Amino acid sequence: MEELAPSSIVILTDHNTELLCLPYFLSTYLEDEEFTHLSIEPGESSKSIECAEEIWGVMLEEQLDRKTLFVSLGGGVISDLGGFIASTYKRGIQSIHVPTTHLAMTDAAIGGKNGVNFHGLKNQIGSIRLPRAILIDDQFLNTLPDKEIRGGFIETIKHALIADATFWKKIETLEATAAAKDKSVIEHSASIKQQIIEQDQDDFGIRQALNFGHTIGHALEASLGISHGEAVAFGIIAESFISEKQCGLPQEELNEIIRLVKACIIPDLANDLDADKLLNLMKSDKKNEYGEVRFSLISNIGVSKIGETVPIEIVKQSIAFALSKMK
Ligand SMILES: NC(=O)c1ccc[n+]([C@@H]2O[C@H](COP(=O)([O-])OP(=O)(O)OC[C@H]3O[C@@H](n4cnc5c(N)ncnc54)[C@H](O)[C@@H]3O)[C@@H](O)[C@H]2O)c1
Numbered sequence: 161m162e163e164l165a166p167s168s169i170v171i172l173t174d175h176n177t178e179l180l181c182l183p184y185f186l187s188t189y190l191e192d193e194e195f196t197h198l199s200i201e202p203g204e205s206s207k208s209i210e211c212a213e214e215i216w217g218v219m220l221e222e223q224l225d226r227k228t229l230f231v232s233l234g235g236g237v238i239s240d241l242g243g244f245i246a247s248t249y250k251r252g253i254q255s256i257h258v259p260t261t262h263l264a265m266t267d268a269a270i271g272g273k274n275g276v277n278f279h280g281l282k283n284q285i286g287s288i289r290l291p292r293a294i295l296i297d298d299q300f301l302n303t304l305p306d307k308e309i310r311g312g313f314i315e316t317i318k319h320a321l322i323a324d325a326t327f328w329k330k331i332e333t334l335e336a337t338a339a340a341k342d343k344s345v346i347e348h349s350a351s352i353k354q355q356i357i358e359q360d361q362d363d364f365g366i367r368q369a370l371n372f373g374h375t376i377g378h379a380l381e382a383s384l385g386i387s388h389g390e391a392v393a394f395g396i397i398a399e400s401f402i403s404e405k406q407c408g409l410p411q412e413e414l415n416e417i418i419r420l421v422k423a424c425i426i427p428d429l430a431n432d433l434d435a436d437k438l439l440n441l442m443k444s445d446k447k448n449e450y451g452e453v454r455f456s457l458i459s460n461i462g463v464s465k466i467g468e469t470v471p472i473e474i475v476k477q478s479i480a481f482a483l484s485k486m487k
């Protein structure tokens with residue numbers, strides 16, 4: 161804090177992190193400093209322009225100047241929203257992220273992508289601006305519900321799959337919840353994302369590897385309203401099947417992936433998934449270019465292949481395959 165020399169400090173929480181994380185944060189990291197605390201409803205619906213507007217308003221009323229430090233204490237909703245508010249208030253003030261979920265520690269808080277949902281679509285309005293620091297403290301995970309832990313750990317499984325076979329071998333031997341709370345696992349997973357975004361800050365190349373499991377996952381999340389973690393678990397299995405068909409992923413590696421993903425999460429899905437509806441949703445994914453559905457796949461565990469176009473028939477087969485394995 162001292163190095164940043166802020167004129168004032170704002171701390172953004174949601175009501176859960178206010179109750180469960182703020183007292184520990186204050187006693188461990190802030191001690192006697194004064195601050196303005198803002199707390200919002202938990203959940204994705206708070207990632208909105210209305211919520212940002214309300215917070216900009218309070219900050220203006222409090223006459224907070226350009227040397228204010230904005231602290232986002234919470235999960236990915238708080239870092240996405242807080243980062244957006246900090247990057248736009250008076251054309252940008254310094255911010256730090258204090259992630260309190262496994263997902264935010266290893267994924268959402270890293271990379272400087274900030275934003276809010278708009279007109280019912282995710283992350284449509286936002287900015288890319290890095291926080292000054294990210295404070296990772298695994299103590300916060302002690303109060304996080306198991307479902308949230310496992311949902312976040314799916315992204316760590318993805319990091320291993322796209323970039324690090326050695327890390328895969330390590331997490332394969334661990335129980336999912338224990339692994340997700342393990343400090344060295346968190347730090348390594350975060351470093352994989354960090355290294356990828358350092359190579360491609362603007363998201364036109366290798367950063368797309370992070371989309372593995374998400375092309376089908378996002379479509380499923382949008383059509384069934386299941387959690388992101390559940391949807392990505394399904395997406396990873398489906399896209400590993402495509403990787404086997406299209407990029408030579410060995411069969412035994414496909415089997416290993418199915419085993420580890422299922423040990424982490426098994427989504428509760430109906431048998432009659434509408435593959436055509438999912439395909440239409442994939443076509444409207446904002447990561448596509450020139451009207452083609454592009455996939456980020458893997459050719460081996462730890463080796464990604466981006467920008468792969470896949471025949472519709474194989475995508476359909478992959479959905480049926482993942483559905484049969486998720487039982
Ligand atoms: N910017 C990026 O690069 C990026 C990457 C991935 C995901 N995201 C975004 O992140 C968001 C999801 O993040 P999330 O899963 O952390 O969701 P979240 O922030 O909604 O947190 C999940 C739930 O856990 C609660 N919680 C948080 N920390 C807690 C703790 N320590 N103890 C008890 N409860 C706690 C929250 O109140 C909430 O109810 C999505 O909006 C997604 O779009 C952004």
Ligand SMILES: [Zn+2]
Nearest residue numbers: 315374388392
């Ligand atoms: Zn994700």
